[in-house]
Amino acid sequence: MFDCHVHAAPDVLDRIGDDSDIAAHYVDFGCTGFVLKGHYESTVGRAHALSRSSGLRVVGGITLNQAAGGVNPAAVAATLTAGGRVVWMPTADAHTQQRAGLPRLCDQDPRLDRGVFAVPPVDPTAAAAAELVLALIADHDAVLATGHLSGPECAWLLDRARHYGIRRVLLTHPSYTVPGLSPNDIRELSQAGGVVEITAYQLLHQPNCPPALLAEVARAAGGGLVLSSDAGQPNSPPPPEALGRLVDSLDRAGVDRGLLDAAASTVPAELFLI
Numbered sequence: 001m002f003d004c005h006v007h008a009a010p011d012v013l014d015r016i017g018d019d020s021d022i023a024a025h026y027v028d029f030g031c032t033g034f035v036l037k038g039h040y041e042s043t044v045g046r047a048h049a050l051s052r053s054s055g056l057r058v059v060g061g062i063t064l065n066q067a068a069g070g071v072n073p074a075a076v077a078a079t080l081t082a083g084g085r086v087v088w089m090p091t092a093d094a095h096t097q098q099r100a101g102l103p104r105l106c107d108q109d110p111r112l113d114r115g116v117f118a119v120p121p122v123d124p125t126a127a128a129a130a131e132l133v134l135a136l137i138a139d140h141d142a143v144l145a146t147g148h149l150s151g152p153e154c155a156w157l158l159d160r161a162r163h164y165g166i167r168r169v170l171l172t173h174p175s176y177t178v179p180g181l182s183p184n185d186i187r188e189l190s191q192a193g194g195v196v197e198i199t200a201y202q203l204l205h206q207p208n209c210p211p212a213l214l215a216e217v218a219r220a221a222g223g224g225l226v227l228s229s230d231a232g233q234p235n236s237p238p239p240p241e242a243l244g245r246l247v248d249s250l251d252r253a254g255v256d257r258g259l260l261d262a263a264a265s266t267v268p269a270e271l272f273l274i
């Protein structure tokens with residue numbers, strides 16, 4: 001398996017273990033590698049150190065929340081030039097996150113700005129910065145991940161990604177609470193070139209999200225599907241075990257097993273690795 005979405009300590013939120021603990025789980029499970037995601041910092045240095053120490057393929061990147069300066073081309077240029085492979089659009093500081101009442105860093109300190117981030121068509125003033133971010137992603141043949149942005153923003157990003165020649169677009173868990181897209185919306189975005197992510201976190205923790213709904217999303221994605229754990233929470237199983245549970249659950253819900261196995265291994269590996 002190659003898990004293209006996991007969290008580890010040190011982080012702002014509690015995690016099940018630190019980088020070394022998480023990597024050891026993947027080694028034990030015979031995984032080939034993983035993508036280390038942080039909502040609040042570039043994970044490039046940590047991923048590099050883990051690649052050296054574990055022998056796995058470990059990938060890092062940056063998420064464009066307030067701590068990175070939002071949709072900030074300088075943060076993206078620094079990350080990708082240093083070897084980062086993925087740029088996640090705003091997640092914890094996306095406008096969708098605020099509307100859904102989900103946790104944000106600024107909740108922890110009232111002195112922090114409560115501003116949110118968006119791209120067109122929600123925030124047309126963000127167009128120039130977002131376009132430069134996309135141009136940088138194209139230059140580095142990196143992965144554009146849509147974060148928690150809304151359906152219309154995902155459609156805009158896919159359209160502009162095509163313009164810049166970006167070959168790797170990941171629709172970040174589109175059926176999760178944020179952005180909360182329907183299987184039909186997801187099918188359209190998938191046909192526009194986005195690879196669809198389903199996470200074990202959704203199976204384990206998302207309210208009103210039975211396996212049958214995730215199976216419908218998997219069918220909407222067709223071959224453009226990746227399965228990831230998005231684990232690392234203290235109340236989730238070790239990440240590779242969480243990912244295995246997701247595969248088994250979708251299998252029992254009637255999704256083709258070969259497609260599921262590819263979605264947890266070769267498809268994400270080809271998406272992220274050069």
Ligand SMILES: [Zn+2]
Binds near residue numbers: 005006007037230
């Ligand atoms: Zn995550």
